[in-house]
Amino acid sequence: MITGELKSQIDQIWNTFWTGGISNTITIVEQLTYLIFIKDLDETETRNERMSKRLNKEFAPIFGADQQDFRWKNLKEMDVNERHNIFSNTVDGIFPFIRSLGSEKSLFSTYMKGATFGISKPVVLDQVMEKLERLDMSNQDIKGDVYEYLLSKLEGGGTAGQFRTPRHIIKLMVEMMQPTLEDTICDPALGTAGFLVAAKEYIDKHHDVTELDKHKDHINKTMFSGSEFDATMLRIASMNLFLHGVEEPNIIDVDAVSKDNTVSDAYTLILANPPFKGTIDKESIAPGLRNVTDTTKTELLFLALMLRQLKKGGRAAVIVPDGVLFGSGKAYKAIREEIAANHKLEAVISLPSGIFKPYSGVSTAIIVFTKTDNGGTDNVWFYDMLADGKSLDDKRNLLVDADVFEAFSFGDGATELSDELQKELHDKFNLPDIIKRFATLKNKNTPEAERKRTEQSFLVPFKEIKANDWDLSINRYKEIVYEEVEYDAPEIIIARISKLTNKRNDLFEKLLNI
Numbered sequence: 001m002i003t004g005e006l007k008s009q010i011d012q013i014w015n016t017f018w019t020g021g022i023s024n025t026i027t028i029v030e031q032l033t034y035l036i037f038i039k040d041l042d043e044t045e046t047r048n049e050r051m052s053k054r055l056n057k058e059f060a061p062i063f064g065a066d067q068q069d070f071r072w073k074n075l076k077e078m079d080v081n082e083r084h085n086i087f088s089n090t091v092d093g094i095f096p097f098i099r100s101l102g103s104e105k106s107l108f109s110t111y112m113k114g115a116t117f118g119i120s121k122p123v124v125l126d127q128v129m130e131k132l133e134r135l136d137m138s139n140q141d142i143k144g145d146v147y148e149y150l151l152s153k154l155e156g157g158g159t160a161g162q163f164r165t166p167r168h169i170i171k172l173m174v175e176m177m178q179p180t181l182e183d184t185i186c187d188p189a190l191g192t193a194g195f196l197v198a199a200k201e202y203i204d205k206h207h208d209v210t211e212l213d214k215h216k217d218h219i220n221k222t223m224f225s226g227s228e229f230d231a232t233m234l235r236i237a238s239m240n241l242f243l244h245g246v247e248e249p250n251i252i253d254v255d256a257v258s259k260d261n262t263v264s265d266a267y268t269l270i271l272a273n274p275p276f277k278g279t280i281d282k283e284s285i286a287p288g289l290r291n292v293t294d295t296t297k298t299e300l301l302f303l304a305l306m307l308r309q310l311k312k313g314g315r316a317a318v319i320v321p322d323g324v325l326f327g328s329g330k331a332y333k334a335i336r337e338e339i340a341a342n343h344k345l346e347a348v349i350s351l352p353s354g355i356f357k358p359y360s361g362v363s364t365a366i367i368v369f370t371k372t373d374n375g376g377t378d379n380v381w382f383y384d385m386l387a388d389g390k391s392l393d394d395k396r397n398l399l400v401d402a403d404v405f406e407a408f409s410f411g412d413g414a415t416e417l418s419d420e421l422q423k424e425l426h427d428k429f430n431l432p433d434i435i436k437r438f439a440t441l442k443n444k445n446t447p448e449a450e451r452k453r454t455e456q457s458f459l460v461p462f463k464e465i466k467a468n469d470w471d472l473s474i475n476r477y478k479e480i481v482y483e484e485v486e487y488d489a490p491e492i493i494i495a496r497i498s499k500l501t502n503k504r505n506d507l508f509e510k511l512l513n514i
Contacts, residue, residue, distance in 0.1 A: 009131065009135055013131045016124060020119070026232055027118050030115075031119055033239065034098070035129065035132055038094065038098065039072045039137075041071075045063055045071065070097055080122045081122050083126070093117075095116060098115060099112045111231075112238060164192070164359075165191075165194055165273040166356075167194065168431065173271055173317040173366060176434070176435060179269055182268070183199075184225065185224055185269045186224075186271075187271055188227050188270065189227075189273060190233065191273075193226060193237035193240045195272065196224045196237075196271075197240055197244050200224065200241070200244050204245075220247040220248050221250075224246050224250065225263075225267065226252075227253075227254050229255045234253055237251055255284070256305060257280060257298060257301040257304075257305050258285065259287070263309050267310055268313070268315070270315075270316040272302070272306070273319040274298060274302035274320075276321045279296045289308070293332075293335040294334070297331065300324065303335050312372065312373055313370065313371065316368070317366055317367075318368075319365070320366075321362055322350075324365075324472075325473045326473040336470040336471075339367075340462065341377070342372075342375055343373070343375070344369060344370040344372050346368045346380065346441065347366070347381040347382075347383070347441070348367050348380060348381070349367075350363075351363070351385050352386060352388060353392070354391075354396070355392075357393065358396070377462045377465075379459040379461055379462065381441055381458075382457060382460060383434055383438075383456065383474075385434065387430050388429070388430065389431065405429070408432055446459075454480070458478075
């Protein structure tokens, strides 16, 4: 969530649309997204041009010789009416151009066919572009925050239990799962593609140009997949991934848990924050999912879907509402037993209830598991996250230095912070500690095995979880140490009260005699 000056600048742009006669929230979000995308295309082209000169290496330009007028740097210098004509030209203007990006039959091209220009007044376009030009979105992560803020205006940030995942929580999950160039990665509740973008950024940072070039086709066409049924989200996700170098992601326009989604045994990694507390009509649910958990609740059906879509050996990191961990209903127990008994449940990380504020105070957790089809759960790692680096109220203010937070959230994770600094910040910022401890679970002699149940993280044997009816709530297993408090004897307390009463009476007498 963004605050301060940047938030104020976006609100000013929003007001420009309103005063210009455009009041539909979805229309404003879409038009702003298109403009940001057009601006980004030019910035990407400029970076490629500079790199080409520096390395003396050719590159494939985005803009042809006859499309230079479509570049942001040239658009902003034009006459107001001339610029508006380029945007509104439905034959050879800028929107036909962005709809043609990507290969002719790519899904990006398919979803962008619905992209149309919706600002009828040249002066409104001029004012919006002028204000956008003042926004410093050179940092891709700030751009992500801008998207998140824009999208929060759609029904207050979430409908049917859909809430935007904070970027540092996305980063945490990606760092834990460590995606590789061999992975096929999916988010079945895609939204704006935040998880896939973060996975791509991780891969880019951990491999050199030569390695990335070898896997270019895989990265562009088969590595990233997702499903989303909202047309606006499909376009935004497509643009977001395109700008991060994924030209043809496999984004399918489908309700993920419906009969229309037939994908199975396809992915090696799933990263997701599926919708909470939603329901779907029984007749629409894919039959195989209800065999795992007989329910209409989306938070359970998505877990069943992930087990179907993962390849054997594939792994997942998923945000779930706390009810999934301890719900007593038959469907809740069934999905927990399925994951823990028939596959390998590795971790349950309890998140503070303020993570999704100001949009929701729902309590959630991250669960990490691997599809095995033959069990494998031995010990489950529990971690009680108490602080994510931000206040847990509606303001969500940073509690640690902004540079430190950014170094973690958008750098190389915990490696950006020294051990000494991590210890110093731990009470306010648990995420580096989670990454560090989670990485040790791969070792047979992990130090986590020695941790007591009174500590922030510990291991729980499979047998104990089974004996507790597959309950995965951390409070079931955590031991709380109560500090012994000694109170004075009653006669001492009474004497103290009597003394105070006498003193009060004396003061009252003095007041009466004034």
